[in-house]
Amino acid sequence: MTQHHEPIGEDLLRGKTYASDGISVSYDPPRCTHVANCVRGLPDVFRPKERPWIQLENEASAERVAEIVRTCPTGALHYALHGGPPEAPAVPTTLTPVKDGPLTLRGDLVIQTPEGEVREVRAALCRCGASSHKPFCDGTHAKIGWKSDQPGGQASIDQRGDGHREEGQRADGAEQN
């Protein structure tokens, strides 16, 4: 039986971590699908054309940064407030199929991955079958033109490249789908 624990902010940090005095923000490139909620929410902090692309020093309020990180539907972005509460999982857990895209989840999640169990509060799971990072969506559905409303979810049209992404070519590659 799966053991559930209270999520702890730092448990959720994955990938490269950026820090200011009040908050740490982590970014896991394979999980980013360019939804760009982060860029729209705080354009001074999330700057895909610049390096580093996350510039926490441009926002004084760590709470505001946390609020925008929570709008990231894929879980590519996570945060830990220094001395503040961890992100609370949504109750009830919700599953939302995105048209022509992944199944997004919000809640108290334990996800089985090839690397073991992953605790999550937000995630986007592959529905098209073509992700190189299963069970997570890696944005390949858009590259292969997968359509969720076709019988069997046909994927084939508009195939470009080999479906693999260059490391770092997610939000920080600024190619929005």
Ligand code: SF4
């Ligand atoms: S990190 Fe990626 S998936 Fe998350 S909100 Fe930003 S662009 Fe979207």
Ligand code: FES
């Ligand atoms: S649904 Fe996004 S890669 Fe499969």
